[in-house]
Amino acid sequence: xxxxxxxxxxxxxxxxxxxxxxxxxxxxxxxxxxxxxxxxxxxxxxxxxxxxxxxxxxxxxxxxxxxxxxxxxxxxxxxxxxxxxxxxxxxxxxxxxxxxxxxxxxxxxxxxxxxxxxxxxxxxxxxxxxxxxxxxxxxxxxxxxxxxxxxxxxxxxxxxxxxxxxxxxxxxxxxxxxxxxxxxxxxxxxxxxxxxxxxxxxxxxxxxxxxxxxxxxxxxxxxxxxxxxxxxxxxxxxxxxxxxxxxxxxxxxxxxxxxxxxxxxxxxxxxxxxxxxxxxxxxxxxxxxxxxxxxxxxxxxxxxxxxxxxxxxxxxxxxxxxxxxxxxxxxxxxxxxxxxxxxxxxxxxxxxxxxxxxx
Numbered sequence: 001x002x003x004x005x006x007x008x009x010x011x012x013x014x015x016x017x018x019x020x021x022x023x024x025x026x027x028x029x030x031x032x033x034x035x036x037x038x039x040x041x042x043x044x045x046x047x048x049x050x051x052x053x054x055x056x057x058x059x060x061x062x063x064x065x066x067x068x069x070x071x072x073x074x075x076x077x078x079x080x081x082x083x084x085x086x087x088x089x090x091x092x093x094x095x096x097x098x099x100x101x102x103x104x105x106x107x108x109x110x111x112x113x114x115x116x117x118x119x120x121x122x123x124x125x126x127x128x129x130x131x132x133x134x135x136x137x138x139x140x141x142x143x144x145x146x147x148x149x150x151x152x153x154x155x156x157x158x159x160x161x162x163x164x165x166x167x168x169x170x171x172x173x174x175x176x177x178x179x180x181x182x183x184x185x186x187x188x189x190x191x192x193x194x195x196x197x198x199x200x201x202x203x204x205x206x207x208x209x210x211x212x213x214x215x216x217x218x219x220x221x222x223x224x225x226x227x228x229x230x231x232x233x234x235x236x237x238x239x240x241x242x243x244x245x246x247x248x249x250x251x252x253x254x255x256x257x258x259x260x261x262x263x264x265x266x267x268x269x270x271x272x273x274x275x276x277x278x279x280x281x282x283x284x285x286x287x288x289x290x291x292x293x294x295x296x297x298x299x300x301x302x303x304x305x306x307x308x309x310x311x312x313x314x315x316x317x318x319x320x321x322x323x324x325x326x327x328x329x330x331x332x333x334x335x336x337x338x339x340x341x342x343x344x345x346x347x348x349x350x351x352x353x354x355x356x357x358x359x
Contacts, residue, residue, distance in 0.1 A: 009049070009083050015042045019049040028058045034065030038206045040076035044069070067093065071100075078103035084111040091117055098123040101301045105129045112140035119146035124154070141235035148236060148259035158264050158289070162240070215247045215271065227253065241263040248276055255280055260289045267293050274303065281309035288315055295320045308332055314341045321346045325353060 015038055017023060018031035032050045036043055047069075050062035070079075078090060078100060087110045094100040098121075103124050104110050105118050117218050119130045127195055130136075130143060137143050140255060144161065147153050158280035212227070231239065236259055245253045254266040266272075268279060277300045280286055292312060295317075300306050307324040310316045312335070321342065325333065328350075336342060336350040 009045070009085065011042060011045060015046050018046050019053075025055055025058070026054065028053060028073060029061060032058045032061035032065060034062075034069065040073045041080040041082050043073065044077035044090070045083060046088050048083075048089055051089070063093075068088075074100055075103055079107055080109075080310040081347060082107070082109055084109055084114065086206065087111075088111050088114045088117075095121055098126055098160065101126050102129065112136055116140060116146045119143050120150055122150070122152055124152045124267065127152050127157060131160055135159065138237075141237055144236040144261060148261035153260060155289070155292070158261055161261055162265060162268070180294055188302070212242070212246045215273075223249070236261060244269055245271070247271070248273070252279075255283070255290060256285050258287075260287055263287050263290050264293060266290075274300070278303065278306055278309060281306050282313060284313065284315060286315065288317055291316045292320065311336060311346070312342060314343065318343050322349050325350055330354065330357070 011019070015036075018027060018036065028050060031046060032053075034047060036046060038046065044066065047066040050058050051066065052057050055061065060155070074090075080086065082090075087104050087107060091101060091104050091110075091114050094104075097315070100126065101118055101121070101123060105115065106129060113226060114262075115130055115133070115136055118126050121127075126146065131147055131153070137147075147157065147161065180276045231242075231253060234242065239254055239257060239259070239262045242250050243262060246254075246269075248271075250268055251272060252268045254262050257266070258264050263286065267277075277294060280290060281294050281300075294300050294306065295310055301324070304327070307327050311321045311324045311328060313321070322345065325336065325346070328336070333350045333354050335352065337347050339347055
């Protein structure tokens with residue numbers, strides 16, 4: 001996590017007289033009411049300082065005044081040259097008010113930690129704003145971490161982030177009508193992968209990097225231990241790079257990462273094999289986004305076993321599973337119909353297909 005920017009909280013003499021430590025408590029309480037002839041940024045800053053006053057009455061009154069400020073005053077303050085600490089406090093206070101959070105998300109004065117917090121909130125519009133700021137994401141992995149674990153981070157946002165990280169959508173992966181197609185990721189040679197991993201991991205682990213490139217290497221207990229330890233230290237960006245150039249052992253762990261960006265990068269690796277895709281489609285501990293990516297790739301779903309695995313996997317989105325029921329043979333349809341694992345909508349649809357066939 002990057003350090004918070006240390007900027008002195010500056011106020012004009014007119015504003016400072018309300019918050020000075022030696023200001024009479026009556027003056028501070030009056031100021032906490034919010035009726036001050038100050039510009040919006042200074043007014044919000046004064047109330048922020050008074051929220052942290054030693055007097056409980058001042059604190060409570062300032063907090064209430066800040067929350068009740070007119071929208072036009074807050075909009076001017078939150079989009080202006082406010083102190084990062086003020087914007088951070090307002091982000092926390094207005095966490096359920098996306099219209100106010102938008103101004104903070106767009107404000108260059110907000111520090112990266114505040115933006116990471118905004119990226120974690122359940123507001124899709126805010127997620128979209130944050131994900132468009134590549135400069136912030138590159139310097140603060142916590143923002144990418146927050147986006148990748150936010151349930152509202154959709155596939156277009158994932159595509160956008162992976163695109164500027166160099167891991168675009170697969171060449172044959174289906175897209176929604178309102179999405180702009182991305183160029184496919186190019187192949188990765190072992191030499192390129194080794195060079196990338198050595199740059200990522202350092203010369204002191206060059207032998208380990210060489211093992212992580214070679215898909216023929218069977219992971220022993222020591223390698224698994226080293227890999228687990230390494231992943232614990234890696235940022236989201238580093239995991240995404242490893243997913244692109246690493247071997248099947250690395251992909252096997254990264255596909256189960258709780259961050260959707262990392263998991264998506266693993267399934268989209270240029271080095272992924274058909275056998276791995278089948279294993280991922282069967283896995284009960286991968287995210288639904290991984291299963292959606294597999295389901296949208298006709299090269300992978302050309303395999304009957306992949307279609308069957310997706311249909312039988314309870315984590316597969318229902319509409320996706322129902323779509324593939326139409327391709328299954330009667331024996332598998334009966335198995336799906338009787339399965340206690342799949343959603344009832346999927347088993348019911350399997351029954352309907354068999355009934356239409358008179359079976």
